[in-house]
Amino acid sequence: MKNISLNIDKALGTVTKEQVYAQAAKANECNATLQNGNGAGNDFLGWLHLPSSITDAELTDIENTANVLRSKCEVVVAIGIGGSYLGTKAVVEALNNSFDWLHTDRKNPVLVYAGHNIGEDYLYELCEILKGKQFGLINISKSGTTTEPALAFRMLKKQLEDAVGKEEAKHRIVAITDAKRGALRTLADQEGYKTFIIPDNVGGRFSVLTPVGLLPIAVAGISIRELVAGAVSMEKATDVSVPFAENMAEIYAATRNELYKSGKKVEILANFHPKLHYIAEWWKQLYGESEGKDGKGIFPASVDLTTDLHSMGQWIQDGERTIFETVISVEEPNHKVVVPTDEANLDGLNFLAGKRVDEVNKMAELGTQLAHVDGGVPNLKITMPEVSPYYIGQLFYFFERACGISGYMLGVNPFDQPGVEAYKKNMFALLNKPGYEKESEAIRARL
Ligand SMILES: O=P(O)(O)OC[C@H]1O[C@H](O)[C@H](O)[C@@H](O)[C@@H]1O
Numbered sequence: 001m002k003n004i005s006l007n008i009d010k011a012l013g014t015v016t017k018e019q020v021y022a023q024a025a026k027a028n029e030c031n032a033t034l035q036n037g038n039g040a041g042n043d044f045l046g047w048l049h050l051p052s053s054i055t056d057a058e059l060t061d062i063e064n065t066a067n068v069l070r071s072k073c074e075v076v077v078a079i080g081i082g083g084s085y086l087g088t089k090a091v092v093e094a095l096n097n098s099f100d101w102l103h104t105d106r107k108n109p110v111l112v113y114a115g116h117n118i119g120e121d122y123l124y125e126l127c128e129i130l131k132g133k134q135f136g137l138i139n140i141s142k143s144g145t146t147t148e149p150a151l152a153f154r155m156l157k158k159q160l161e162d163a164v165g166k167e168e169a170k171h172r173i174v175a176i177t178d179a180k181r182g183a184l185r186t187l188a189d190q191e192g193y194k195t196f197i198i199p200d201n202v203g204g205r206f207s208v209l210t211p212v213g214l215l216p217i218a219v220a221g222i223s224i225r226e227l228v229a230g231a232v233s234m235e236k237a238t239d240v241s242v243p244f245a246e247n248m249a250e251i252y253a254a255t256r257n258e259l260y261k262s263g264k265k266v267e268i269l270a271n272f273h274p275k276l277h278y279i280a281e282w283w284k285q286l287y288g289e290s291e292g293k294d295g296k297g298i299f300p301a302s303v304d305l306t307t308d309l310h311s312m313g314q315w316i317q318d319g320e321r322t323i324f325e326t327v328i329s330v331e332e333p334n335h336k337v338v339v340p341t342d343e344a345n346l347d348g349l350n351f352l353a354g355k356r357v358d359e360v361n362k363m364a365e366l367g368t369q370l371a372h373v374d375g376g377v378p379n380l381k382i383t384m385p386e387v388s389p390y391y392i393g394q395l396f397y398f399f400e401r402a403c404g405i406s407g408y409m410l411g412v413n414p415f416d417q418p419g420v421e422a423y424k425k426n427m428f429a430l431l432n433k434p435g436y437e438k439e440s441e442a443i444r445a446r447l
Contacts, residue, residue, distance in 0.1 A: 002385040003237065004394045006248040008255050010369060011324065011378035015258040023254035023409070024244035030408035031240045031250055034401075039408055041415030046201030047400055050209050051231035051393070059225060062211055065174060065194055066218035070109055072172055073136040077126070077156060078216040079115035080140035081148045084176075086285055087208025087396070088216040089113060090278040094387055095222050098275060108221035109136075114156060115149030123152060127159055135160065136172035138219070140212050142204045144182020147424070153184075176211050203415055205286045206400055209393075223389050230393025238401040249398055252380070253406035259324045259378055260298050260410070266323040268316065269302045272365045273330050275387065277304050283399055290407050290414035297410065306364050317375045324378040328395075329365060331385045333358050 008020065033039035034048060069076050078088055092111055097103060101110060114126055137160060139153045161169045175188035176196045188195045196211030198204075207213065209231055214224045236242075238249035245251075256267060267287070269280045280302035291297035301323075303312050316323065339360070341353040352360060369379050382398075384391045407414025429439035 001233075001390075003233065004248075004385070004391055004398060005383045006252055007381045007383070008251060010373050011255055011259065011380045013373070014262050014264065014324070014376075014378045015255070019258050020251070020255050021244070023258060024250070026409060027250035027254040027405055028240065028244055028247075030253070030405045031238075031247070031401075033408055034404045035240045040413035044201055044203045044206070044415035045404075046199045047203070047206035047209070048404075049235065050202065051228055051235045051397060054209070054228055059214070059228070062196070062214050062224065063218055065196075066215055069136045069138070069172065069174070069219050070221070072134060073109045074106075074133050075110045075112060075130060075135040076138060076216070076219050077112050077114050077130075077135060078138050078140065078219075079113075079149045079152050079156065080138075080212070081116045081146055082285055082289075083204025083207050084140040084142060084146075084149065084212055085113055085116050086205075086278065086282040087213040088220075090208075090282040091213065091217050091222060091227065091389070091392055092220045093278045094275045094392060095389065096220065109219060111216060111220045115139075115146075115152035118148055118151065123155060127155065130156070130159060131163075136174075138174045138176065138216050139184060139188075140176040140216075141182065141184050142178060142198045142207065142212070144177040144184030144186075147427070150183065174215065176215065203417075205289055206415075208282070208396055226389035227393040227396075230390035230395075231397040232393075233390075234394040234397035234401070238398060249402040249405055252398075252402040253409055255380060256298060256324075256326075256406060257409045264298075264322060264324040264378065266299045266301055268323055268325045269300065270305050270325055270327045271302075271330075272305050272327075272361050273333070273387065274304050274307065276328055276330075277302075279328065279392070279395065280304075282396075286399060286403050287406075289417040289420070290403050291410055291412060293412050293416075293419060296412060305368060306361070309364075309368065316372060316377060321376045324380070325372055326380040326382060327365070327369065329381055329383045330387055331383055334387060 012020070034045065037045050078085060112126065114123070137153065137156055139149065141149050157169070157173065160172060164172070170192055173191070173193045174196070175184055175193045176198060177184040177188065179185070179197045179200065196215060198207055198210050198212055202210055209228060217227065218224045238247055269283055271277070271280065284300045284302060287298065287300040292299070303316070316325070337357045339349065339352045339355050339357065341350060369381070373379050382395070384395065404414055425439060426443060428436045429443040432440050
């Protein structure tokens with residue numbers, strides 16, 4: 001079995017290999033801090049050995065629950081926001097057929113999302129499309145108190161109960177939340193829903209390999225065992241005992257921190273396969289919430305290429321030189337398409353006839369890498385042998401491990417997100433939530 005790999009050669013220039021390797025001891029020390037659990041936020045390290053500690057019984061329970069929903073529902077709505085939906089969406093978008101919704105001969109229910117926005121039209125359209133359909137709900141919230149999913153669940157629960165009755169609805173609703181705390185826990189216990197627990201020591205953005213991600217991913221018909229197996233292999237490969245030169249999590253953390261120190265304040269995660277779009281969205285939450293604090297942190301951005309070369313390409317090539325790029329490169333696509341010959345050759349593309357589309361894509365990728373490096377954009381490359389559950393599992397764990405190390409190298413607590421509360425406080429004050437009377441008064445005086 002191959003592994004995903006990291007190449008930093010084309011990032012060297014702005015910073016040297018010596019500079020990166022001079023950080024080896026610090027990176028390893030930060031990795032040890034994670035492993036020994038003696039750093040900031042050490043009550044949120046449950047994700048560290050999560051892959052290797054998931055039991056067969058736990059996976060079977062998740063699969064059985066997924067099978068109940070799969071047998072009863074044409075559509076399953078995964079309700080959640082942030083870490084409670086991005087990992088699922090990343091896996092499902094990467095592995096599902098790009099035109100999934102057009103497939104009428106379905107083996108899997110359609111997975112749709114709610115509770116990740118407060119768009120009224122989105123909710124209206126979702127409720128409309130669910131009318132007359134057999135549907136189920138997976139309500140996911142670590143805290144159990146987040147407004148966006150709670151609002152969506154309130155509406156969809158009512159619609160489901162009105163459609164199939166309260167008793168049957170209970171069999172089509174699964175709640176994934178804290179073991180004891182939160183409104184969702186109270187509601188689930190009271191209604192008697194099947195529940196799964198998000199461990200206390202696993203933060204939302206590190207929770208994709210708990211039932212938060214595993215249940216909806218299994219509902220979509222994707223092998224959660226392969227996903228976990230990939231993560232287990234990466235847990236070993238990034239262990240503190242693995243020397244720096246072979247430890248891709250430590251190298252990634254050290255390189256990005258050196259680039260940051262040299263003025264590269266933005267990291268752009270790029271892919272050349274549109275199916276990886278949500279991997280980047282998941283990564284943005286992971287790194288944004290983990291490192292963006294105390295007035296510090298690389299800004300995580302993303303582009304889908306070659307699409308965005310026709311929009312953001314100019315900026316990346318020639319704009320302010322404060323960026324570096326990390327490309328996720330896929331070695332072998334899952335399908336083969338060959339460019340046909342055309343006798344008239346009016347488009348002048350016969351020079352490509354007989355070549356795979358991926359060969360064209362790969363040359364675009366290489367050409368872009370060289371152009372961006374020439375333009376002063378250091379380039380890191382993560383290679384995935386193929387887009388499969390196993391390698392996505394590796395990628396998830398690699399990014400998580402590197403994020404913990406990188407946050408410690410930066411000198412922040414990578415496991416909290418105090419800044420996220422600011423908008424919530426204002427929103428509650430503006431909506432006159434009971435208990436926010438003082439804040440309501442103060443905020444209105446500012447308007
Ligand atoms: O799972 P929940 O508790 O509903 O939280 C969902 C998300 O929203 C919060 O505001 C946090 O910033 C995120 O880290 C979290 O993933």
